[in-house]
Amino acid sequence: MVKKTKDKGAEGRILAAARKVFTTKGMAGARMQDIADEAGINKALLHYYFRDKDKLFETIFMGEAQKFFPKINAIFQSDDPLFEKMEKFVSEYIEEMQENPYLPWFVINEVNRDPERFMQSVLGNDNRPKPAKFLEQIEKEIKKGTIKRISPVHLLMNLISMTIFPFVARPMITRNLRMSDLQFKQAMEQRKKEIPKFIIDAIKK
């Protein structure tokens, strides 16, 4: 894709190209030349707009992390009832990943590479997930007797795992289960309802 999409200016095209390359290959695997080619410009211009590779990466990473975390928080901190909250979490999260399938892989990957920098850049800006309220809500429901006794932390892990993991391991899953891209997409669409149903069946009294 060397064609210049004249819609955007050079800076915009660079950002779009850098996002594509970084999010698919990661920081270590990305090449400045790849980004320049993808944007339809030359390497020098990359350095003109963004000082060096690290600055460019930082810009992209911040943007993607913003998509990944604040969405969780808005749901966790809302005043919705527990089950409604979980439904929203699954549904909105899968929707986001249907549009940006690379998102969880990219963010998790880079966080694994350097958890420290992650804290400063993402957590510092008050975008960190705050699961406390959600965990308390689970405990309340247990005390009210509406759901079975279950460790809130494990329930949270189950919820997040079932929602995100298929997107992280997508190539492995589609290959081993012989699924086409379309079939995968449809399966993920089904999971918006399957996961909440599964959880409700597991914990509701």
Added chain:
Amino acid sequence: MVKKTKDKGAEGRILAAARKVFTTKGMAGARMQDIADEAGINKALLHYYFRDKDKLFETIFMGEAQKFFPKINAIFQSDDPLFEKMEKFVSEYIEEMQENPYLPWFVINEVNRDPERFMQSVLGNDNRPKPAKFLEQIEKEIKKGTIKRISPVHLLMNLISMTIFPFVARPMITRNLRMSDLQFKQAMEQRKKEIPKFIIDAIKK
């Protein structure tokens, strides 16, 4: 860690060092110099024993993939009852990842990078997971009326996701839930029982 652990010969130390570096940084992020330092030898010797970086990587990847996949298969293809099978899967898998926490991240990562090579090197050797029998088993139980109607594929995804995902996203989870390494380890130990219980509650009639 420049110290030469005289236990092994040079080749053994190289393999151990390469394993550590590749599995934590990935192929793209790994440096031959890092591996040499870790092994307490110099770069030239790496090329003496293993022609080039790619050959060395291939050796490591094959070994790790063998740990990751055949284990699943042995369980999937056994004649154990459904619930027993799921319990074994969770338990043995978590046990493996407690010892090699990097394993799922590494394998998934490299498979994502190049799904084609993955097919040849791992799937070719008859080590590919064969979930067919497991999926049929679920359908039989549904027909017998012992478990609720549920899509076998979604049940399988749920099982795998809940088991593996916490290890893939470990740094993110421990940070956001304020867990120490020990607490994480203990939580994973608990999940050997929590996950099967969760699933049984969800699908048993």
Added chain:
DNA sequence: GTCTATAATTTGATAGAC
């Protein structure tokens, strides 16, 4: 702002002594 040409640095790989 955008380009070409080139420098500087990093990294993988080899030559040759011991």
Added chain:
DNA sequence: GTCTATCAAATTATAGAC
């Protein structure tokens, strides 16, 4: 087998013309 020294290739970054 193992090392030091060095090369070659890849990759990031800059200089300077337009």
